Amino acid sequence: MGRSSPAGTWQNWARTASATPCRVQHPRDLGELVSTVRRGARDGLQVRAVGGGHSFTPVAVTEGVQIRLDSLDAFERVAGQPDGTTHVTVGAGIRLHALNAHLAEQGLAMRNLGDIDKQSIAGAVSTGTHGTGARLGGLATQVVGARLVTASGDVVEVSATQQPELFELARLGLGSVGVLAAVTLEVVPAYRLEAREEPWPLEDVLDQLDGSDGLVEGNDHFEFYWFPHTRRALTKRNNRVPDDVVRPLHPVRGWVDDELLSNALFSVANGIATLAPSTTASINEFAARALSSRRYTAPSAEVFVSPRRVRFREMEYAVPREDLVAVLREIDAWIESSGERVPFPVEVRFAAEDDLWLSTAYGRETAYVAVHQYLRLPFARYFAAVERIVAQVGGRPHWGKMHWLEADRLGELYPRFADAQRVRAEADPDGVFSNRYLDRLLGRSRPPTSRAA
Numbered sequence: 001m002g003r004s005s006p007a008g009t010w011q012n013w014a015r016t017a018s019a020t021p022c023r024v025q026h027p028r029d030l031g032e033l034v035s036t037v038r039r040g041a042r043d044g045l046q047v048r049a050v051g052g053g054h055s056f057t058p059v060a061v062t063e064g065v066q067i068r069l070d071s072l073d074a075f076e077r078v079a080g081q082p083d084g085t086t087h088v089t090v091g092a093g094i095r096l097h098a099l100n101a102h103l104a105e106q107g108l109a110m111r112n113l114g115d116i117d118k119q120s121i122a123g124a125v126s127t128g129t130h131g132t133g134a135r136l137g138g139l140a141t142q143v144v145g146a147r148l149v150t151a152s153g154d155v156v157e158v159s160a161t162q163q164p165e166l167f168e169l170a171r172l173g174l175g176s177v178g179v180l181a182a183v184t185l186e187v188v189p190a191y192r193l194e195a196r197e198e199p200w201p202l203e204d205v206l207d208q209l210d211g212s213d214g215l216v217e218g219n220d221h222f223e224f225y226w227f228p229h230t231r232r233a234l235t236k237r238n239n240r241v242p243d244d245v246v247r248p249l250h251p252v253r254g255w256v257d258d259e260l261l262s263n264a265l266f267s268v269a270n271g272i273a274t275l276a277p278s279t280t281a282s283i284n285e286f287a288a289r290a291l292s293s294r295r296y297t298a299p300s301a302e303v304f305v306s307p308r309r310v311r312f313r314e315m316e317y318a319v320p321r322e323d324l325v326a327v328l329r330e331i332d333a334w335i336e337s338s339g340e341r342v343p344f345p346v347e348v349r350f351a352a353e354d355d356l357w358l359s360t361a362y363g364r365e366t367a368y369v370a371v372h373q374y375l376r377l378p379f380a381r382y383f384a385a386v387e388r389i390v391a392q393v394g395g396r397p398h399w400g401k402m403h404w405l406e407a408d409r410l411g412e413l414y415p416r417f418a419d420a421q422r423v424r425a426e427a428d429p430d431g432v433f434s435n436r437y438l439d440r441l442l443g444r445s446r447p448p449t450s451r452a453a
Contacts, residue, residue, distance in 0.1 A: 003028070010050070010066065013118075014313055015375065016402065017058040021048075021066035028071045030147075030155065030181050037179060038153035040065040041432045048435060049179045051120025052095060055127050055400040056314055058437040059174055067179060069093030069120060075102040076182065086187050087144060092122035092180035100301040108187045112136040112221070113304040122180040125171055127400030128360055130368070131304060132223040132349035134216045137361060140172040141354050145184035148177070151432040155181070165423045168357045173420065174399055176438060177427035192245065193221075193303040196237045198293040202226055205233050206325050216321075216350050221304075225345035226328070228335050229281035232288035234345070238303055249296035267310045270374040273343040280341035312344060315383045315402045316370035317395035318360035321350065324367040330389045331369070340382050344372035357416035360396040368398070399441075407443040 003026040011018045022045065027033040040047040045064030053060070060066070072091035079087045086108060090099060096117040103109055112131040119129065121139075130138030145159040148170050156178075158167035169177045205224050208215050215222050221238040269287060273280045319327055328348070335342055347370040351361045360366065371386050373379035383402060387395075396413050397403035411417040421443050428434070 010053070010060075012053040012055060012060070014054075014056045014311060016056050016313060017061055019058075019061040019063065019066065021062050021064060023065045024068065025065060026068050026071055030072075030149075033067070033072065033149055033179060033181055034153050034155060036065065036067055037149050037151070037432075041151055041153065041430070046434055047179070047432055049092075049122065049175055051093065051123030052118045054116060054119045055123065056402045057400060058435070059127065059400070060123075061437060062435055069122060069179075072181060073098065075099075078106055078108070086189075087184050088187050089145070089182055089184045090121060091182055092147075093120050095120055096124060097305070100305075103187060104190060104299060104301070107190050109190045109300050110139075110185070111142055111188050113139070113301060115304060115306045116308055117301070117305045121183050121185075122175075123400075125183065126173060126175055126180070128172055128358070128398060129400065130349070130351055130361075131221065132351070132368075133221045134350050134365070135352050136221075137352050137354045137356075138359065140356055140359065142185050142187070143171040143183055144186050146170040146180055147182040148179070149181055150178045151428045151430065159184075165419070166427060168416075169420060169423050169427070172356050172358050172399075173424070174358075174438060174441070176424045176433055176442060178433065191240050191300050192243055192297050193238045193300050194241045194245065194247070194295065194297045195303045196235075196239075196293075196295045197291075198235050198237075199288060199291050200224075200233055200235050202231045202233045205235060206328070209325070223347065223349045225347050227284040227288040227345045228332070228342040229284045230288050232285070234288070234291050241297055245297055247295065247297045249294065249298065270310060270343050270377075273341065274374060274376050277341040280343050283343060284345075311375040312372045313375065313379045313383075313402060314370055314372045315379075315386065316347075316368055316398040317386070317390040317403075318351075318366045318368050318398070319390055319393050319395045321365040321367045323393040324348070324369070327369060327390060327393060327395075331371070331386055334385050334389065335382075338381075338385065340385075342371075342382060343374060343377075346371055357420050358399070358414060360398060362414060362416070369395075370398075370401070406440050410441060 009018055009020050025036045027036050046062050047065045048060050048062040049067040049069055050060040070093045072093040074091040076089040096119055112133055114129050114131045125140045125143050148156050158170050219237045219239055224233045224235045226233040269283045273283055349368040351366045353365050354361050
């Protein structure tokens with residue numbers, strides 16, 4: 001069954017969830033993963049897999065068997081397809097930074113990425129991780145197949161043509177129907193991006209978002225960060241350029257921007273705001289003005305990913321794109337009227353409509369509004385207010401980030417939610433892969449009766 005390690009207490013990156021499982025298993029291959037799942041189910045223990053621990057929720061928490069997938073990190077194969085696309089199969093435990101490096105060696109890349117690369121591929125796709133781009137979907141839309149270990153210990157290969165309903169929850173289903181052993185991704189030839197990062201007045205950003213040549217449609221990848229208590233935003237426009245367009249970022253400039261300003265000084269600023277909340281508006285104004293414009297080219301993964309060393313809590317909601325501006329204005333009004341002090345910027349990204357059952361972008365063009373709070377500052381009042389605001393436009397919470405919605409409300413937000421519940425019940429009738437948090441989200445699943453520890 002692979003190496004066991006002392007149970008102890010596990011915590012996620014944001015320190016918002018912890019667990020003390022009775023068993024911690026590190027399977028080294030598919031056979032050991034199967035044995036681990038079978039033994040856990042036989043002993044009546046709930047089984048949850050964990051990757052990088054970057055989910056802000058208790059989705060990986062268990063008092064039963066915690067499976068750590070780090071050893072299942074092989075770059076298995078690259079296969080050209082009759083339609084000219086390329087598929088790669090990788091172990092579910094591979095971290096995104098390692099995946100990106102392997103792809104680059106093969107002259108390949110992911111079509112789109114988020115800005116953190118510490119997650120496992122299994123965790124990233126299962127929780128709906130996404131990047132930004134009006135014509136692009138989240139990471140799960142790039143999954144074309146999966147190898148799944150079910151509650152009975154069977155190994156099944158699933159795809160759009162092989163058990164397609166099970167595939168829906170295997171690629172984006174919070175680990176509710178089994179443990180991912182491997183994932184097959186559709187990838188693209190490696191490409192370079194030109195990054196343009198500029199501070200803009202917030203009103204100019206909001207006025208120029210839409211239209212065929214607007215900021216969203218007019219760029220391959222667009223996002224912006226608004227600094228609460230100010231009227232300023234940092235815009236990021238990333239667009240593909242030919243391979244011979246080379247405009248490197250000077251290493252010193254990169255260190256100053258990404259490490260000194262965005263991490264070291266940002267950490268100090270949040271510490272000051274924690275001790276002296278009245279300084280928050282001034283700190284945000286200074287931070288927004290301290291960021292200068294920069295323009296450079298690099299391989300795609302190097303542009304997408306940013307170092308994140310300041311710990312925070314986060315909630316992110318997907319809203320219909322046409323409602324974004326109204327939502328931001330209402331959040332701004334609440335912050336100023338409430339007296340709440342928010343030293344972290346609000347992040348706004350975009351995604352294309354897709355048809356994945358549990359995708360936050362299911363059936364609609366989507367804007368994502370992510371609110372953050374520093375680890376040492378209270379967050380509940382701020383996040384609850386934002387949740388009330390986005391509820392008015394049918395906001396859907398990111399599955400890997402904090403929120404307070406439960407199955408009844410989620411069923412109203414997702415047209416295929418009942419199908420997801422049905423497939424979960426069929427795949428795991430005894431609740432082997434359940435936990436209290438998952439039952440809150442998807443509806444109660446009957447837990448197994450413990451017979452051994």
